[in-house]
Amino acid sequence: MRKYFYFVFFLALSFKSFATHIVGGEIELIQLKNPSPGMTHEVILNLYFDAINGDAAAEDISLTLTFIQKSTLGRVGEATCQRVSRDFIKYIDPTCSKGDLKTMLIKYRAVVNLTAAFFSDPAGYAIVWERCCRNVIITNIAKPGDAGMVFYTEFPPITTANSTPHFKDVVADYLCINQNFEMDFSASDADGDSLTYELITPWAGYSSRTVTNPVSIGRSSYPLTTWADGISLSNVIPGESPLEIHPTRGILYVRPNKLGLYVFSVMVKEYRKGKMIGLTKRDFQLKVVECPINLPPQVMVKNQNSSVFFNENEVVNIKKGDKRCFDILYLDPDINQKITITARGVNFDAQKIKLPAVSNVVVQNADTLRSTFCLDDCVITNNNQPAEFIISVSDNGCPVPQIRHYRMRINFEDAVNNRPIVSTSLTDIPTVMYGDTLEFTVFGKDIDLDTLSLTSAGRGFALSNLGFSFTPQSGVGSVQSTLKFIPNCAAVLEKQILLDFVARDQRCGVSSQSAYTLPIAVRSQPNNAPRVLTSLSDNTVEVILSPTEPTEISFEVDASDSDNERIELIGIPDGFDFTNAMMTFENKEGIGNVGSRFIWAPVCSILNGQDSKEFVVNFRTQDKACEQKQDTVSVKFLLKNNLAPANPLAQYNTFTPNEDGINDYFNFGDIPENNCNRQFVRFEVFNRYGKPIFTTSDRNFKWSGDKEPTGEYLYILHFTDEVFKGIIHLIR
Template sequence: MSAPVFSRFTGLLLLLLLIVGRASATHIVGGELDLQHRSGSQYTLTLNLYFDDIYGNTGALDREMQASIFDKATDARKTNLILPLTSNTFVDYTDPACAVGTLRTRKLVYRTTVTLAPAVYNSPQGYYVAIERCCRNVSISNIRSPGAAAQTFYLEFPPVTRNGQPFIDSTPQIFPPLSDYACLGDLFYYDFGGTDEDGDSLVYDMVTPLNGYSTAADPAPPAAPAPYRLVNWNAGLGTANQIPGSPPLGIDRQTGRLTVRPSSIGLFVFGVRCAEYRAGVKIGETRRDFQLYVLNCPRNATPSMVVSAGAGTYRPGRDTLRLKLGGNRCLTIKTTDPDPSTRLRISTHAVNFTGLATSFTSSSTGSIRTPGMPDTLTTTLCFPDCAETNGQVYLLDVIVADNGCSLPKRDTVRVAFTADSGGNIAPVLSSTFGATGDTLEVHVAAGATFTGTLTGTDVDVNPLVLSSGQNFNLAQAGMTFTAQNGTGQASGSFRWQPTCQTLRPADGLLVSFQLTENGVCQPKPQTQIVRFRVILPPNAPPVLSSTFASQPPADTDTLVVRVRINEVYDATLTGTDADPDPLTLTATQDFDLAAAGMEFGAQNGLSLASGTFRWRPTCQTLRRDEGLLMRFQLAENGVCQPLPQSQLVRFVAVVPQDTVAFRPPNVITPNSDGLNDYFTLPAPPADLCESRFAGVQIFSRWGQQVYQSGERSFRWGGAGLAGTYYYLITYTDGRRLKGWLDVLP
């Protein structure tokens, strides 16, 4: 309802003005603790404290709070923690239009990070956290000496390790607190249900609030160990009757929904406990203390609603709607409210089903504008054309709510219905792939071609669409798929010519073929999944042979071929393959073949390849001391996973160390007869590369040098004395040729 707050709550204001004079030193409305796991051994400890912003003593608004952690088994104190104030905000009303200026609550958030080391927090019975603070509001109606009553904020948590393994738990987080008030004699409801990050089961019950040991003289001492003193209820009240009424204040064990129809006005404190269970075992709990004002509010009449189906009025509990495809699937809803200037809102709630969305075809909100007249808000609610209950009776609550304070008044009509979408026979998808099982297996040899067809039929003659889905590119895999769609029938053609690239992934290629129906209620798509694999034909490795002979025999896979400078070396290579496959014979090296005096040519073909090699080493080749390395390789072409063969050859150029034809004379007769008159070298080893004639020396038998020359064309006619002499011929590369010579008279 939208009547001015002043006119509607004059009695409320008078009551609250009486409270002001005796509330100046009070502040605590309630609160709860919360412990959330972050990472590793790090947790966040939070205190949500609710502060009376109207009558609370601002000097009691703490900048920090002190928490203590205790071992449940021994009540031994484990540590004390300081929680600084991190947030200061207002608690919102359910309906801001119902707010009253004398009821305003702040939410103060105190928070810190705590380390719960596994070596420290491993007691099997777990731990508890407590914070003590005084004092509560002096105007509380249901406990004794409220101005001296304190509050203990309390939660329990399990050990962080169990059976040697980490045991991670975050405590439940209760839904936002109320900032609303209840009206005398009216049903009040509020959701105190919580959430749990770990998915643990939550169970709720009412508990007597904890008082603890703080006092007005010592309002914020370090928390004492449990047990804690409880608040003292007034006569006739207790845990099960904290706010008197019919029913008294209670909470749903599973949902956490609070309800009360209060029978007395005043300010009432109450306590709620949320326990968490894992695998049926309780592992922790958190408590919330809070307050609820009960006021003598202006009366607010409940709206009423009439639901019609077709020409008749729907009778809850007696009628069941039968919704048929093509028939009337809408309800007419008419609502009235005797209160003036009331705004109504119509909504729906599914009771025993999910996934079926109804819709309003006209406005579901509106105002009753004529004072004292039963004006009517009319709207239409329709069910989807394809709604299907499969023979079950579904229940839908149609709810009309007004805008009355403190909470809306409601009228509910529960509609029972069944819905038949007309039935649909699933289409049939068949194929010529031929394999069996949930996922068909099709094996195709590389290079071969596979074709298959798919056919979709539907006895309902619905429009059919045949499609394929995969996580790879069809064309790149050598596949094509084309479909012809139609009414009652669809077909598709598939073709695959696998290549060597299709060998990956090793587990094959998955293709999903799907047949779907269009424009049908409850379509029943059909799917066929096919795994395509490539089959590799057997492949014998080719054989590479050659006439290379290692000199000396190599002790590795590398042949060593030594050739003298200026000599010609020839070799042949032959490659064969039994499969047969196209063969290619190649040679690779890191030098210029022609510059090194080498030639290589190959004749390639099917099952056979040959090559010829020729080398005439030159002096330039000698500069590569390690020789010249060449790899001859025989490769198969057009074969998946080829098996190439290779031969590594190291070519080394060498300089001849002697000349067999060198036979200098060992007798001269220097008698001037023209025969053997001089000692000369008719055919000495030729100058070659770095090896050149350096000189000749002739010595007597006693080692005395009698002759020396640096010319290859030297002539020595003897020393004038007959006898035996010795010669030494040297070359620039260090070679030495020795011999003896007789000089005859």
């Protein structure tokens, strides 16, 4: 069994009695701006009730509306609405009410929770309530006492934020035979959606005398009422001008010629971005009665200070410089009535009609009254069409005011807005050298003498970033300003620059503009590359490293520029760091000439155990011209370890210290020079008991044996990386 979801549940009283009481009404669904938890919308049913012919006992205390899913026609919920107010309709003039005709507006209300789980179908939803019966005295439908009524509203899924249209309250329930009747039957829309109006045949639905309030179910259509003989949708209320409704303004108009009570139905459709998203149906009834004759006001319009009146709908031409003021002459044949004058623009903003307040002016005699109105200088229409507006003169007659509409169409000969003109004082496309200054005047002119502004902009850049200065100007008719250009290096690099000058007029909030594009070529001065040299005769330096006596490398680096521009001199080590290598060089900057000294005293540790290592330093000079040029010299440093041939160490180990001049002492000859890998430390001699008897750090020592006896002695030769041992034979 299908489940139904009840948003608000109330105990409702059910009436079985039959009555002829319903005049009309409609359903509204309003999205809450500050919803409470679990409540998203307010649903209202406005019911117009015949308080004279209706049965008061049949007035519902509460009623239950049904929510229908349009795509499936299935019921998706209900809302039980309680009666919240009951008031007689309010006439524009309270004295217009009639003792034998009283229409009451009864409002029913509930707050509901429409969740996305049940109300997200793109096809939308409907709210329905059916009730019987209509007034038995209705003239324009057959068997009105058996005809029910369907209250019906459609709305989009709740994923589309929306409130349904809200009809204005009805201000009259009768009209006078053979007299014009005009009533605002329009609705407003809180979401700003577009609304259209049309008369439709009233729906009868499925209620009846026996089932006055059936449970509504989803239906694709509902039975219609049957028009009485001679009645159709084209003459719902018959007359010299049958009932009609303006399709976009919702104004009802009729001039009836038959007495009776007439029911009619209006459908308002709601559009958003050209797509219909909802509709609401409202039924109502109007009674045509005999009334005292109430003639509409009369109105004529002419140019101020002229005696010739315009023919209605003629196009009035206003020349440039002519006053835009007019006289309205009006009168009302019905003495002591009150007159009100309003104006509505058809194709322009009515606020630009300067109409003095004319409201409830009492007509005391048959004299013609006068009022003056003017059109603002800024009345503008699309495509230079004539300005069209309607002057409405209304009285305070019953049941609604009698209104005389006067339509005017005015053509302004000066409506065309000519584009302003932009020009400069230049005679040719300029070329500017770096270091020079370009200065010229830019002019803006408007032949219409409108308010004018003059601006400039760089094509793809800010003016100040490339050295431009320009002050925007404004004035009436003509303006001028000076552009000054001192190109900087960024401008030189662009080579060609595009400037846009725009003159824009302002007429009544609408602007017209013209643009002038100026190309400017930018050139740099000729630029010679600077030179960099060292004081070395050969830019390859070879150094044999000594562990004890460091070798200092020192030379000058000089840079010069024949253009005498500012230059910089920098040292760039190739793959290493100056500080880690303990090199000293200070980068310098100056004008024309600059120099700096390079100093380096490399030590063995920089070889990191290798026999040789190469270092390269690039010395670069670069000028500060816009199109920079540079020169580089590279110095190569080749560091080597002192790899002397190895000493065989003691080619002999026997000596005879007998002072015969032959082999009188012991030494090793020339011990190899110290290098980064090996350095001599000391030489020691020990006797057979391990006692040291000779020690020296002199690499050129001579041991004569001292007073030691003949025998074998142990020697030890110490180097930083190795120790050598051997036997010495001493013979005496």
